[in-house]
Amino acid sequence: MDSLLLMVTSLLIAYSHGLFVNLGTSTRCLPIPKGMALCYDIGYTEMRIPNILAHETMAEVIQQSSSWLPLLARECHPDARIFLCSLIAPVCLDRFIYPCHSLCIAVRNSCAPIMACYGYPWPEILNCNRFPTDDGMCISSISNKTASHRRTIPKASCRDCELEEMTSSKQILNTFCSHDFAVKIRISKRNTSFSQISDFQLNRKFEVLKHGPLLKTEIHSKLQHWLDLDATCVQNMTQGRNTGTFMIVGRIQNGKIVVNKVYLWQKRDRNLMHAVRKWKHYRCRSQY
Structure with a gap:
């Protein structure tokens, strides 16, 4: 099965079980394992289980998180990893800290076109209207703060990384x-x-x-x-x-x-x- 299909399928499964974990659900803190390539070494070492997307076991988290690796490899947005990990491997604090609405919008606007190249829409479970506005109590964009120091890279397109034909x-x-x-x-x-x-x-x-x-x-x-x-x-x-x-x-x-x-x-x-x-x-x- 195509990796992007796995990614979208995993999100739809999570959505069918409820958009986010019930706020009253008991959670526990666990170390982020090295086998979780998406979020290991993200900047903190422990995460909450169940996570915000209602994944209940670490095995499930690792499996579902690996589905996003192909999209991140396309470098669609510098904050895509932070956005996804805030949901999949939420930092272990006294409450869940959600990504800000503006962070979701920025990542969606850059990454959704790449998903669309392969026929997959931005999943409803990541509808940006479901995330809080920037009020200091959510995770905001990091790249905007350092944009002046970043090299400008042309955005990927549907033709990226495909075999070239009939080229002089x-x-x-x-x-x-x-x-x-x-x-x-x-x-x-x-x-x-x-x-x-x-x-x-x-x-x-x-x-x-x-x-x-x-x-x-x-x-x-x-x-x-x-x-x-x-x-x-x-x-x-x-x-x-x-x-x-x-x-x-x-x-x-x-x-x-x-x-x-x-x-x-x-x-x-x-x-x-x-x-x-x-x-x-x-x-x-x-x-x-």
Whole structure:
């Protein structure tokens, strides 16, 4: 089942059991486990169970939270993780602290279009009208306070991370210029147990055409981390294949890899071969 479908399905299940946990329900504090990649190391160490979305066990929380990892990997909004964790792993205080209405609006406006690319609407359980206004007693946006220090990254689109077709060598070269990195990789599917996240592994041998801000010593680990989290992107690339070689192009956002363009590496694609050969001596235009 597609990871974004799992994400929406989990929310609909929670909604069918009631929008949020009953305020009179007894809760307990538990450590946020390392296996909960979405919220581990979020800035606090303990969370309340049941959570705001009425998940009653830690196993259920971990399972449901992993469904959101593909969306977060698309870097749709810098506060998306904070927003989701405030609901899934609420901080252990004397009462639940909800996300502010404005935080929900900001995350929804940036992330809903990415979900729409795959045919899923913003779920009703996250209807922003259900969250409190900014009165100092809710979780507000953090990115707005540091916006002046952030690098502007173009928003993802429905065409992001899909195999490019019928592209000229000139267009490919300009794409290399306008992005942070370009790397030729080979990936293969692991023979592992079922998982809600990507189960592809990166071959140790890869060719870096452009590494940008990436350190050469960290490229492999960051690429594998991207493979582990961005299941939607990998599914778009592989299209049912168990293995393949690709030229991936993208940007670095908040220290993470975001892949925007993917070219299937095949010898009959003369434009791609020509662009790669020419790249070493190609001079990018100044606007890039």
